[in-house]
Amino acid sequence: MYVVDYSNNRIQKWLAGAAYGSTVAGRTDGVWGPNANEFDYPASVAIDSCANVYVADFINNRVQSWPYGSVAGTTIIGGGEVGNGLNQLDHPIGIVRDADTGAFYVSDSNNHRVMKHFPGPADGVVVAGGNGNGTATNQLNFPAGIYFDSRSNSLVIANRGANNIVRWVIGTTTWTLLAGDRNGMSGSSSILLNSPNTVTFDSMKNMYVADTGNHRVQLFKVGKTTAQLIYHAQHINDYYTLPQNIGTQTNRRISVPSANDSVSNLLRIE
Numbered sequence: 001m002y003v004v005d006y007s008n009n010r011i012q013k014w015l016a017g018a019a020y021g022s023t024v025a026g027r028t029d030g031v032w033g034p035n036a037n038e039f040d041y042p043a044s045v046a047i048d049s050c051a052n053v054y055v056a057d058f059i060n061n062r063v064q065s066w067p068y069g070s071v072a073g074t075t076i077i078g079g080g081e082v083g084n085g086l087n088q089l090d091h092p093i094g095i096v097r098d099a100d101t102g103a104f105y106v107s108d109s110n111n112h113r114v115m116k117h118f119p120g121p122a123d124g125v126v127v128a129g130g131n132g133n134g135t136a137t138n139q140l141n142f143p144a145g146i147y148f149d150s151r152s153n154s155l156v157i158a159n160r161g162a163n164n165i166v167r168w169v170i171g172t173t174t175w176t177l178l179a180g181d182r183n184g185m186s187g188s189s190s191i192l193l194n195s196p197n198t199v200t201f202d203s204m205k206n207m208y209v210a211d212t213g214n215h216r217v218q219l220f221k222v223g224k225t226t227a228q229l230i231y232h233a234q235h236i237n238d239y240y241t242l243p244q245n246i247g248t249q250t251n252r253r254i255s256v257p258s259a260n261d262s263v264s265n266l267l268r269i270e
C-alpha cells in the first residue's frame with residue numbers, strides 16, 4: 001500500500017503486516033521544498049506497473065515522476081510559475097494515469113478544471129471544466145480527487161467546492177451527477193456531501209466517497225444516490241480526524257488515511 005504522507009512531504013510504501021513503512025519519494029526527514037528530491041504538501045499519487053511513482057505536488061504546482069529506486073524526481077507537468085496556461089497548474093490535487101496510453105489526468109483545483117497531459121514539455125488539454133468555478137454542468141468547483149473509468153472513457157470527479165460527485169465523459173462538454181446536490185448544497189444526510197475529497201470504486205463498481213467535511217466515508221452502491229455510512233471519524237471537532245483519501249484493496253477491505261497520521265482498514269459492506 002502507498003500512503004501520501006503529506007504533512008511529512010513524502011510517499012510511503014507499507015507492506016502488509018509491516019511495522020514500518022519505507023520512503024519511496026520525497027525526503028525521509030520530512031523537510032519540504034521545491035528541489036527535485038522534495039515535495040511541498042504532496043496531494044495524491046499514481047503508481048504504474050513498474051512501481052514508478054507520480055505525485056501531484058500541491059504547493060509546488062507540478063507533477064513529479066519518481067522512477068523506481070530513484071532518490072529524486074523529475075518534473076513532467078507544470079513546475080514553473082503558477083497560472084492557468086495549458087502548461088501550468090494552480091494547486092493540483094488529484095492525479096490518475098491511463099495505463100493503456102500513458103496519459104495523466106490532473107485535477108487543477110484552483111483553475112477549476114481537469115487537464116490531460118502526456119509527460120514532456122507539450123501543453124496539456126482541458127478535458128473537464130475550465131469555465132470558471134460554479135455549479136453549471138460545464139463547470140467544476142475546486143475539483144479534488146479523480147477516478148479514471150477506462151470502460152466508459154470517463155472521469156469521476158470529487159467536485160469538492162460544489163459538494164458533489166460528477167462523471168465527465170472525455171470528449172464531452174458537461175457532467176452528469178452521481179452523488180450529492182446538483183446545485184452545490186452541502187449537508188450531512190445520506191444523500192448530501194460536504195467537501196468530498198476523494199472518490200474510488202471497487203470491482204463491483206460500488207462507489208466510495210471520502211466525505212471530508214462530514215468526517216466520514218460513504219458507500220454508494222451501484223445505481224444508488226443514497227449512501228451507507230461505513231466509516232465515521234472520532235472527535236469530529238478536531239481537524240486531524242478528517243478522512244482525506246481512500247483506496248480499495250483486493251481483499252475486500254478499504255483503506256482510509258486521515259489527517260491524524262493514521263490509516264484505518266475497514267471491511268467493505270456487502
